[in-house]
Amino acid sequence: MADLTSDLAVVFGGPSPEHDVSVLTGLQAARALGARCLYWTKTGEWYEVDPGLEANAFVEGVPRGATRVQLLLESGFSSEAGRFGRPRPLGIDVAVVCCHGGPGEDGTLQGALDLAGVKYTGPTLAGAAIGMDKLAFRAVMAAAGLPTLPRALLEVTTSEVGFSPPYIVKPRFGGSSIGIAANVADVGTAVALLGANRHLRAGAVIEPYRADLFDLQIGVRTWPELALSAIERPLRTPRAGGAAGEPEILGYADKYVGGEGMASAPRELPADIDEGLGRTLRDVASAVARLCSVRGVARVDFLSDGHELFVNEINTVPGSLARYLWIDPVVPFRTLLSDMVAEARARPSRHYTVEGADGTVLKGAASIAAKLS
Numbered sequence: 001m002a003d004l005t006s007d008l009a010v011v012f013g014g015p016s017p018e019h020d021v022s023v024l025t026g027l028q029a030a031r032a033l034g035a036r037c038l039y040w041t042k043t044g045e046w047y048e049v050d051p052g053l054e055a056n057a058f059v060e061g062v063p064r065g066a067t068r069v070q071l072l073l074e075s076g077f078s079s080e081a082g083r084f085g086r087p088r089p090l091g092i093d094v095a096v097v098c099c100h101g102g103p104g105e106d107g108t109l110q111g112a113l114d115l116a117g118v119k120y121t122g123p124t125l126a127g128a129a130i131g132m133d134k135l136a137f138r139a140v141m142a143a144a145g146l147p148t149l150p151r152a153l154l155e156v157t158t159s160e161v162g163f164s165p166p167y168i169v170k171p172r173f174g175g176s177s178i179g180i181a182a183n184v185a186d187v188g189t190a191v192a193l194l195g196a197n198r199h200l201r202a203g204a205v206i207e208p209y210r211a212d213l214f215d216l217q218i219g220v221r222t223w224p225e226l227a228l229s230a231i232e233r234p235l236r237t238p239r240a241g242g243a244a245g246e247p248e249i250l251g252y253a254d255k256y257v258g259g260e261g262m263a264s265a266p267r268e269l270p271a272d273i274d275e276g277l278g279r280t281l282r283d284v285a286s287a288v289a290r291l292c293s294v295r296g297v298a299r300v301d302f303l304s305d306g307h308e309l310f311v312n313e314i315n316t317v318p319g320s321l322a323r324y325l326w327i328d329p330v331v332p333f334r335t336l337l338s339d340m341v342a343e344a345r346a347r348p349s350r351h352y353t354v355e356g357a358d359g360t361v362l363k364g365a366a367s368i369a370a371k372l373s
Contacts, residue, residue, distance in 0.1 A: 007093040008033065008341065009077065010051070011120075013040040013058075014109070016102025017178045017199070023058050025320055026098040027051075032334045033341075035096065038069065038077060040104065046071055048090070076116040094344050095120040096337065097317060101175035105317045106132040114350045121340040122296040123316040124349040130292050131316040134172050134205050137292075141311045144291055146284055149303070149310050154204040158191055163208050169193055172203030175315060183209050213303040213310070216271055216281060219318070219325035220289045221297045221336065223343035228282050229325035233271035270328065273306065280309055288314060295349070296340045297321050 010033065012026020013019055019042055030037045030051040037051045039062070047066035049057075057063040068080040070087060077095075078087035095113060097120050103109055107129040113120045123131060130137055138151040152161045154169060161167075167184040179199025184190045187206075194200050215236070219229030271278075285300045292298075292314055299318035303310045321340075323333045365371075 007091055008096065009036040009038045009048075009090075009092045009094075010096045010098055011038045011040065011104075011109075012098040013042070014099045014102050014104040015040075015042050015044055016100065016104060017174075018101035018176055020055075020058075021176075021319055022098055022100045022104065024055055025100065027053065027055060028320060028323075028333070029096055029098050029337055033096065033337050036092070038092075038095070039063075039066065040099065046077070071112060071116060073112070073115045076113075076118045093119060094341055096341065096344075097122045098321065100317055100319060101178075105175050106173060110349065114352075117350070119344045119348050119350075121344045123298070124293060124295060127293045127295060128316055131298075131314045132173050132175060134170060134174075134313060135203075137313060138205075140291055141288070144287065146287060146291075147308070147310050149207050149210070149312075151205050151207040154190055154194065154200075154206040156191060156194055158187060158206075161187060161206055166209040167206050168209040169197075169200065169204055169206050171199045172205050174199060175317070183211070210303070210305075212305050214305070215312075216273065216302040216304050216309075217299055217325070218281060218285045218302075219297060219299050219322040220285055220294050221331075221339065222289070222294055223296075223339045223347070226286065226289060227329075228285060229322065229331075230270040230328045231273065231278055231281060232325060233268040233273070235266040235268065267324075269325070273304075277304065277306070277309060284309065284311060292316075295347070296343060297336060299325070 010026050010030040012022045014022060016022065026037065035051065037049045039047045039049045041047065041062060046069045047062055048069050049063050049066045053063055069090065070078050070080055072078050072087060075087065075089045077090045077092045079090065081087045095118055097104065097109065099105055099109060105128055107125040110120065110123065110125040110128050114125060130140060135151065135153055138148050141148045150163045165186055167190055169181045169184055169190050171179040179197055181193055181197065190206050194204060215234045216231055217234060218231050221227050281302060288300050288311060297318065299315040299322045301312045301315065303312050321336065323336055326336060
């Protein structure tokens with residue numbers, strides 16, 4: 001293992017339903033890079049922790065021996081100020097973001113890092129926000145002419161949606177399968193879920209539930225150039241009580257119960273699909289990456305019946321950083337991470353300018369009192 005890199009830190013955890021999976025991804029990345037670890041707790045505090053820890057050290061929360069730190073907009077990651085001292089910058093220039101879901105993947109953390117002047121891997125604020133908002137993402141795909149299923153906003157006042165049941169209801173803002181309800185019989189039942197499912201309270205979308213469709217996924221990375229991974233077909237667990245042969249949606253347990261994030265989930269890799277369908281999927285995935293300004297490593301998720309193909313969503317900070325997908329061509333995990341860090345240094349996300357704010361408008365302005373009269 002390489003020596004710890006003083007100006008590099010892996011960031012993981014956060015106040016998200018996917019907190020635990022983020023811990024797994026972060027520890028994997030830290031081991032591969034030999035980097036420092038910054039743990040974001042479920043309640044929003046920051047700690048520097050030993051990169052050699054195992055996942056079970058985080059079961060009860062903050063591990064023993066952790067050191068409290070802060071993320072300050074004026075100085076980035078810094079030590080916690082003592083009684084008489086001032087916070088001391090930790091000297092972290094690049095954050096390897098391994099936060100899944102919640103504020104770590106919706107643009108909130110990205111905006112804070114931009115303001116603090118800390119470079120980071122993964123999506124920009126705008127890219128993260130588009131990827132996390134299922135309604136906005138589908139609108140961008142449809143506007144570009146890419147194949148998608150219908151998707152509509154679901155509110156308590158919704159009485160019709162313009163497409164036939166059965167339905168699937170999803171949190172509008174969410175990075176995984178948590179909170180999804182499949183095979184919903186009618187709009188009234190879908191609306192009732194809004195008050196019963198806490199994951200839907202921040203917003204929900206509704207779309208057709210197609211039992212004939214299966215999942216296809218592909219990794220995208222953007223440095224040193226746009227590249228695509230092998231295509232995988234994740235394997236689902238049959239739904240308890242469902243009809244014989246009826247597939248379930250790709251659920252949270254299917255993805256993560258193996259204990260290594262997505263890396264240990266059951267899959268067919270490479271997917272055994274029609275060659276033409278594979279070419280189309282790769283072309284569409286490249287278009288999605290451009291439209292969403294993908295940065296670092298992302299995973300684009302599709303639905304297909306073996307003939308038709310539909311863009312489902314993009315995961316801008318995928319589980320295990322999609323390391324398991326890079327088998328053709330083979331990309332070692334350390335290389336995947338090192339390229340992400342190189343991109344963060346060479347292609348920073350922060351692009352602020354004060355050009356045009358030259359004082360001309362202020363000089364010519366009347367008094368504020370006059371403007372208010």
